[in-house]
Amino acid sequence: MKNNNNLLEVPNINSKDAKLKKLIYDVNDSLFSQDNYSKEHLEYLCVCSGGTTSSCAKNGFSTLDLRKNHSKINLDRESNLVTIGGGVIMGDLVNYLQKHNRSFPIGLSKLPGAGYILTGGVSPLSRAYGLAIDNIESIKGFLGNGTFISLKKNQINLEEQLIWEAIKGAAPFFSIITEIELKTIQSNPIKVVEGFVNLKELSEIIKLSEEFPENMSLQWIYAQKIYLYIFVELKSNLEDKRTEEYLMLLDKFPSLEKHFHENFNEINFFPKGLNLYELNSNNHSEVISLLGEDLKNDIPIFIECLNEIMDNKPNNSCYVASQQLGCKTKKLNHGSSFFVHRKSTWKPWIYASWKKDDLQEKEFALEWMYKSWSKLKRFYPNIHLAQLHNHLNFHEEEITLAFGNRMNELKTLKNIFDPQGILPPL
Ligand SMILES: Cc1cc2nc3c(=O)[nH]c(=O)nc-3n(C[C@H](O)[C@H](O)[C@H](O)COP(=O)(O)OP(=O)(O)OC[C@H]3O[C@@H](n4cnc5c(N)ncnc54)[C@H](O)[C@@H]3O)c2cc1C
Incomplete structure (x- = not known):
């Protein structure tokens, strides 16, 4: 891991380009000693694990990089x-x-x-x-x-x-x-049914997927074109009857191909062929993740809305994608948590990206992201707070929609356990 001139070598380009105040590797008593651990010194502390978000390093802030000493x-x-x-x-x-x-x-x-x-x-x-x-x-x-x-x-x-x-x-x-x-x-073998589809086919496959058994899930990404993956876990190498039936229904989509993988590790969900800009070092980006329930009869209006969003894309590096949850994620038998929107069955995300020094393009891209979010709210009213956006002006709205009726409890915990506000603000 290189660290030149207080830059952090991480996958997220915004964070990679950030000029850090200080890089810290150890979480020990000296970090928390009164002299070091104050808002004056840290204002505030960014934590880095995978380094895939824009909040693990920021200009003028310190980063605690856990990758070196907490990687066992x-x-x-x-x-x-x-x-x-x-x-x-x-x-x-x-x-x-x-x-x-x-x-x-x-x-x-x-x-x-x-x-x-x-x-x-x-x-x-x-x-x-x-x-x-x-x-x-x-x-x-x-x-x-x-x-x-x-x-x-x-x-x-x-x-x-x-x-x-x-x-x-x-x-x-x-x-x-x-x-x-x-x-x-x-670890079980996986079958993936994947390929490019058009909007009509996407609409039909979303409809099918809302009835999928729990070992199947749909994920799609609409960048320049629409690519989708239907993920099928094969327990004991076998397709059960219901899985077999759904796989047969998918045969009617000519562009979809079936691939067999010995295990999950073999699968690459974002192949180069999709031309995604995610890791393009000339671009900066932000992502917002939404949550909502099955679309059911709303699929046609959703597809219309998606079409409109993609027509208004400010540049080719922006996209909308979605992944499916539901079945076991709806159950609370694992105990209560702060992932409060347990009824959710879809998690779409909006990815906005711009040439890193082009402030006008940044403004357009973030505006497109916000407007697209507003349009999608009728289908997906809640937020999955997978990225922290305290540097953006919709942060407050996002956390309210992410934590819902547990927001006050979270504020209480923050007041008690981070009284100086050194960790990311609410
Ligand atoms: C290509 C790609 C695909 C993705 N796919 C999915 C997906 O399928 N499903 C999904 O749910 N999400 C997905 N995500 C979102 C991702 O899981 C979240 O953004 C996650 O927060 C990234 O974690 P990180 O450790 O890599 O990020 P970092 O930037 O290192 O950390 C993000 C923030 O999390 C906090 N944090 C991290 N580690 C710790 C720690 N040990 N203790 C306290 N706080 C910590 C810090 O505040 C930090 O700033 C995807 C992201 C990318 C880039």
Whole structure:
């Protein structure tokens, strides 16, 4: 990992270009000593795990980079629980687990770090195994006031209960998590049905997908063209009857191809052929993630709305995409959490990007993102706070829509455990 002139080597280009005040690697008593740990010194502290968001490094702010000293992964072969450091990226986790024929419901990219888990974690496998937070067994770390915490599921006392629930979905606002213990799953083969489709086909496939069994999920991305993936987990290498029926229904779409993968690790959801600008070093970007329920009879109006949004795109690097959750993510048997919109079955996201020094294009792109969000609100009224946007002017609206009726509890936790407001503001 290079660090030249206070720049951070991370996948997110905004953060990569940020001129840091200070880079910190250690979370220990000296970080929290009164002289170092004050708003005056840190104003405020950015935490970096996978480094895929625009909030892990900012001009003039300090970054705590967990990747160097909190990158251990260890699987307990008896319990099949894996312990990871707070700076582990999801690709390293699933590659490690695969050696033991285990896996974890990571998202559509291997690049995100612990931020993926702590903000909820929506995976193509979530319909069968829940969100990433539903698979947390224990955590260790520090509250924003420097207090060490170690919490284990089923051993949480009354005082710790609210902290435990808030760690699952809202951890970045009041804690720094250095270790997470997770349930793992058996690694199974995957079938992916994928290809370019037109709007009419997308509409038909969304309709089909809203009836999918839990081992199937749809994800689509509308950049220059529409590409979609139907993800099918094959338990014991077999297609059950219902899966088989849906796969047969998909045969009528001529552009879709079926690919078999030995395991989840083999799949690349954003192939170069899509010409996405995500990692283009000349571009800066922001992403906003929404949540909503099945579209049902609204599919035709949604498609019209999507068409309009794409017609108004300010440049070719902006896109809209969506992933499917539901089934197990609707269940609360993993315990209460700060991912409050459990009824959600779709998580669309809007990606706005611009040439990094072009302030006018930035304004247009962010305006397009905001207007598109407004248009999509009737279908997807809530927010998945996977990215923190306290540097943007819709931050307050976003957090209110993300945490809903738990917002006041989160504010209380923030006041108690991050009284100086050193971690990201609410
Ligand atoms: C290509 C791509 C694909 C994605 N696909 C999905 C997907 O399928 N499903 C999904 O749910 N999300 C997805 N995401 C979103 C991603 O999971 C979130 O943006 C996540 O927050 C990124 O985490 P990170 O550790 O990489 O980011 P970072 O930029 O390192 O961290 C983001 C913020 O999280 C907080 N944070 C991170 N680690 C810790 C820690 N250990 N303790 C306390 N706070 C911490 C910090 O405030 C930090 O600023 C995707 C993102 C990308 C770039």
